[in-house]
Amino acid sequence: MLSRPTTPTTNTGMISQARFECTKCGDCCVFAPGEVVWVTAEEVAAIERHLGHPINTKPDGDRRSLVPATLPGHAEPPDAGPCELLDPQTKLCSAYPVRPAQCVSYPFWPSILRSNATWQLEALRCEGIGRGELITEEQLLERLKKAPPGV
C-alpha cells in the first residue's frame, strides 16, 4: 500500500509540503453524484477548437459544468460517471492541452490542501498523492494560484 505519512502544516493549518506525481490512472475524471468540473466560456471554446466538435455542458450558477459521458441508448447524460472528455480506452483526457483550470490545478485546491485530514482523504481517490518529489510550501502556494474559485 502507498505510504501516506503525515505532513507538517503551517500556522493556518494548510499543509506546508506534500508529495504528488500523477500516475494517469484517470480516477479523478470520474464524477461522483454532485461533483462537477466548472468551465468558463473561454475554456469551452478552446476545448471545442481542440476537439473539432461541440461538447455537452450544463448551466451551473453563473458558470457551466462538464457532464458525465452519455451512455449508449440514452438521450441525457447520467448524474455520475466518467467525464465526457475522458478517453475510455486510454483513461487520458482527450482535451489535455486545453483542459479546464479546475483540472489543471487538481489536487492543489484550497479545499484539499487545507489540512492533513483533507489531503489524506483525497489520497483515497488519487493514487498520485504521496508519490514523487517533495513539493515545498512555496511551490504549493504557486500551484494554489491556478485553482479556480470554489474548489
Ligand code: SF4
Ligand atoms: S476535462 Fe479532462 S482532465 Fe478534466 S475531468 Fe474531464 S477528462 Fe478529466
Ligand code: SF4
Ligand atoms: S486520480 Fe490522481 S493520479 Fe489518477 S489521474 Fe487523477 S491526478 Fe493523476
